[in-house]
Amino acid sequence: LDVKGAAVREHPDMPSVLWAKLLLNLNNALNALSGLPLATQIADRRWRLLFARQIDEALAALKAAGIKPAKIEGVAPSMIPRILRLPDWLFRRVAGRMLAIDPEARSSMWEDLNRRRPTEIDYLQGAVLGLAGKNRIPAPTTEAIVRLVRQAETAGAGSPGLTTDAVERSI
Template sequence: MISAKSTIAIAGAGSIGCYVGGCLALAGRQVILLVRPRFEAALRTGGLHVTDLDGLDRLLGPGELSATADPSVALARADVILVTVKSGATEEMARIIAAHARPDAVVVSFQNGVDNADRLRLGQRRVLAGMVPFNVVGSPDGDVPLRVHRASDGKAMIEDGEPGLVELLDVDGFGVEVHADMRAVQWGKLLMNLNNALVALSDLPLATELADRRWRLILAAQIDEALAAMKTCRIEPARIAGLRPVLLPKVLRLPDWLFKLLARRMLAIDPRARSSMWDDLQRGRATEIDELQGAILRLARKAGTPAPLIRRTVALLRAAEQEGRGSPGLTPEAFTDAGVGQPV
C-alpha cells in the first residue's frame, strides 16, 4: 500500500528529475535520485537549489537528499519509481528496473512521447503513464549548488488506478492530478512538443520564439499535419492550454499583438527557458526527435497523409546532430527550402 512513508526513486534524474525529487524531498517524502556521476558529485558537494517562476526558492543541503549513480542502491528499496530519462534511454532503464527493483514497485513514466510506459513494461510490475507539462532549466555545469528552476506552469498528470499515489506525489511546487485518458493527454502534449525542435534549431529562448509569428506559422503547419494524421487514425488529443487541439493552429497564426493578448497562458514562461532538445544539441547528445516529430511521421505513413514540414524539421535536426556544433541558429526561412512552403 502506497503511503506518505513510501520510498520514491527518481530513475534518471536530470533537470526535471532533480526538480521533482527536490520538491518531494522538501515535502518530507523519502526520495533517492538515480543520477549521472557529475550530478552525484554536485549534489554531495553543494546540495540542490530548487526555484520556480512563482517565487519558490528553497535549498536542500548536501545531507538532506540521497543521490547515487548506482542503480542497485537507488532502486532496491523503492516502492515507487518515477522514470524521467529521455525517450531514447527507455529500454535501457526498463532493463535496469527489471534487474534491480522490487517486483511490487510501481513505475510511473514521466517522459515525452506516447509509448514510453509500454516500453517500460518488462515483467509484472505495474507501469503507469504520466506527463509533466512544465519546463525545467538546470544550472550550467560546475555550478554549486546545483540549481533546478521550473520555468513554466502546469500540473503533472498520471494514469488512475493506484490508491495513494497522487497523495504521495502531490506536493508544493509539483502539483499532480489523475487523468482518466492519459493517451489523449500524451498526444495533446506531443502537439506542443513539436515546438521543441524549432527552439533547438533556432537557438532562441522559448518565450522569444513563441512570440514571433514566423516561427508560430511553422509550428501551426506542423500541428495541422499531425492533426490530419491523428484524425485519420481516430486519435483524439486532449486540450492544450485550455484549447481544443483543432483551434491551436488558428491561435498560433494570429498576429503577434493579438497572440500575446489571447495566449498569455502559453507565454507564461521564464525568459531563459529553452527546450530539452536544445540542451541535447548543445551537449552533443542524441535528441528525442524520433519520439516527437518521428512519431507523427510514422502515424502519417500509416494514415497516408502528407507531412512535408515535419519531415523537413527532422532532416534539419538530424543535420545539426551530425554536425555536433550545438544549435545551428536557423531562421524560419530554412524551413521553406527544398519545396516546403510555409503556410500563412
C-alpha cells in the first residue's frame, strides 16, 4: 500500500493486531449506552471502570484461547485496564491523548442506535463472548453490555442515556 500521507506499518501477526483493536473498541457500546460525548465519557472513572472490566474479561478469554493481542501504541494490553482504573486526575496526566478528541465525538455504535441501524455489538462484545464461552471463562460485564445494547436496538429510540449505576445494576 503506497498512499501519500498514509502511514502504514507491516505487522507479522494481524490477528493479534485485530484483537488489540477490538479491546479498545469495547468502549463503543458503553459510549452508545451513555449517550455522552466520548471525551466526557472516558474522562469519567466510573465509565472507565466498566470499560476496564470488559477488557479484563476479554483478556482472560484470549489467554485461555492462547491468543496474545498486540501492543497498543507500545503499551501491553494488560496495562490498559490498569490505566483506565487510575483516578481521574492521574488518568488525565497519563492518558491525556485519549481525551484530546473532538469534544462532541461519539462512537459509531451510538450513531447506529440513533439512526435505528443494527450495531456491531455481535462483532465486538459478541466475539469476546464467543471466545469466553468456548473456553468457559465468565464474562458477566460483557454479557450485560450486550443485553443492554440489544434492548436499545429493539426499543428503536436511540441511545438510552444510561448512567453507570444503571449499567452496574444490570450486571
